[in-house]
Amino acid sequence: MTETLSLQALNRATLARQMLLARQKLPVGEAVQLLFGMQAQEPKPPFLGLWTRVDGFQASDLHAALHDRSIVRATMMRATLHLMTAADYTAFRTAMQPMLHGALRVLGDRAKGLDLEKVVPAARSLLDGGPLTFNEVRAQLQERFPDVNDRALGYAVRLCVPLVMVPTQDRWSFPRTPQFTPAGTWLGEEPAADEAVDELVLRYLAAYGPASAADAQTWSGLASTGEALERLRPGLRVFTDDKGRELFDLPDAPRPGEDVPAPARFLPEFDSLVLAHADRRRVIADAHRPMLTTKNLRVRAVFLWDGFARGIWETEYKRKVAALRMRPFEPLPRAAVDELTAEGEALLRFLEPAAKETVVSVESS
Known part of the structure; x- marks a missing residue:
């Protein structure tokens, strides 16, 4: 008989993986790796998110990791900006591309005349000349493609060219109008060719599980996560929630008891924890x-x-x-x-x- 996990049990399991039952003493790169991405629509929130999770965290720790290029800020899950380790970015950026292409649908009529086979190489050529802000990217592309909406040009580049944001000496490591540069140039390594969706789903479960197929899709934006879970099913634990839905998890992942104390914590704006599940009642x-x-x-x-x-x-x-x-x-x-x-x-x-x-x-x- 399949074990049913209560909301309290799901809460404690997820908090354990998110380092919210107790602060962990570990390097910032390892923390970002375990969290498997931190929502970073704005530069400040990840600093607060790490402070609330990492024992002894200092802002200089993340600042240094961004400047030594072991952590990057780039477009990833749900076509939004995230902090990722450089290794995870190169491993999983290609897995995001089908979702990123699909996100272009929001352009609607503004995409009239947009030819990715021409725009993407042109953008790569521009950015190979050095980091640029998106104001600069749009302006220069508009000169080459005058009949295409400038916002559509910029959005297409953001989604279809692997780029990372260039850190500065600003307090939270990025200015209001940041520059972007090709990921391969910044990291010395292009994103892996393999989509690696199965590995991505396993990493998601490690950071946010137990979780349903709908949860994984909500977190990633990828429709293929359900198929990946089916492929992975033989090696996973399967539970149900209080509504009878299937939940998948890694066999040895932490699932502490419901009575484990959970301390008071402050999560920053855009924290990934509150966005990582279709059913968010666990939080x-x-x-x-x-x-x-x-x-x-x-x-x-x-x-x-x-x-x-x-x-x-x-x-x-x-x-x-x-x-x-x-x-x-x-x-x-x-x-x-x-x-x-x-x-x-x-x-x-x-x-x-x-x-x-x-x-x-x-x-x-």
């Missing part, structure tokens, strides 16, 4: 999901207490005072407020080391 209740995303599709920062998302948070820094405000979905017990306040004060000291005062508050829900 956030369905009733609270509408509050997770803004109208302009920003994914808000959430805080966890007893393992689950209990509200959103934001910070402000004025006159040497660093403030963190929590907006809980429902009233919090006193124990939660105390734990979150202590964790929030530590987070503020990381974010604003020059602050003379830190203030953590909870708004009425």
